[in-house]
Amino acid sequence: MGFCDDVKAAAEQIAQASDITIISHIDADGIACEAILSQAISRQEIRVKSVFVRQLEPLTMPQVPNDDSFKIFSDLGAGQQNLMMERGLSEKEVLIVDHHISQPCEREYTQVNCLPYGHTRMSAAGVSYLIAKQLDNSNIDLAKLAIVGNVGDMMAREKCGLVGPARDIIVEDGVRHQSVEVHKKDLNCYGTATRPIHLSLAYNDDPFVKGISNNQEGARQFLKKLGIRDKTSDGRWRVWEELDREEKRTIISALAEQLIAHGEKVDRLFAETYGFPDELPRTPMRNAQEYATLLNACGRWAKPAIGGAILRGDRGQAYRDAEHMLNNHRAIIRNLLQFIIDTGVKELENLQWLHVGGRYPDTIVGIGA
Incomplete structure (x- = not known):
């Protein structure tokens, strides 16, 4: 069996359940997992409730209900299967949806884990989305949530963009659904929707640009020299996504020139970023x-x-x-x-x-x- 077979088998298990409890992690990836799975399950008219835990450990296991519900552990569980066994959970009532290293256990709990199949750049939200899509193809509206979970779990950091199934399946589904916009070769910096441009530049140190990184005034002077207005006509600070294409190109070119002048590489200056056009401007x-x-x-x-x-x-x-x-x-x-x-x-x-x-x-x- 392969990863796709595991996803299909998990969807079949979920579809056969009448009452489900999701136990999920509290970070962005875990929260996205819960939102994806709970919505996909609810749309199947299956009762579902959720429990969030900081981590699975002896002190938090009592939060896992000891009832007749089918239990989905998302973004955790692969490395804590012995705790499930000690809690008295049977193989038939547990599904693990994870992307962490799995722990050997006497009981063979059903698991959908992308890691053993070599998908190291996909988070549990990505796995959750693939299961949701297998349940019903109309769940592609949840691709956006999976992208948030993957990016939140740093899956886009190393390659300056998502790769593998996270890119080829999830991002493409989001684009097809028109809830996701892909910005190729965008500026690799944080706060493009909410931070003033000079702060986005100043707070970015990957790559470190001498005279701009960690230097707010230096960043403002940099923009001024390029003839880029940092405020709107009504006095509001401008943010990166409000700039037109030519202004963005001017800034990125100047940053690249500065890096090259100091003998630095420019590869991390660029990133593929993911925007959500249906959300209000200037919001996170x-x-x-x-x-x-x-x-x-x-x-x-x-x-x-x-x-x-x-x-x-x-x-x-x-x-x-x-x-x-x-x-x-x-x-x-x-x-x-x-x-x-x-x-x-x-x-x-x-x-x-x-x-x-x-x-x-x-x-x-x-x-x-």
């Missing part, structure tokens, strides 16, 4: 990177269900709550990074460590590390 949902950050903020602050509601289309209270968490998330991270700079990192022979005490949530400290 406008592109995959910023959408994923919004979801991650929800997860980091223990509100993954709010991220799930946004993925289902809630642009009211859920979005307002998420936006508040995102702003708070960014402020806390800035504070944490300044704390690290001020306090310093202790270094041992094979270890670097920092003690933050109770100043920051444990879900945030890892970002600083």
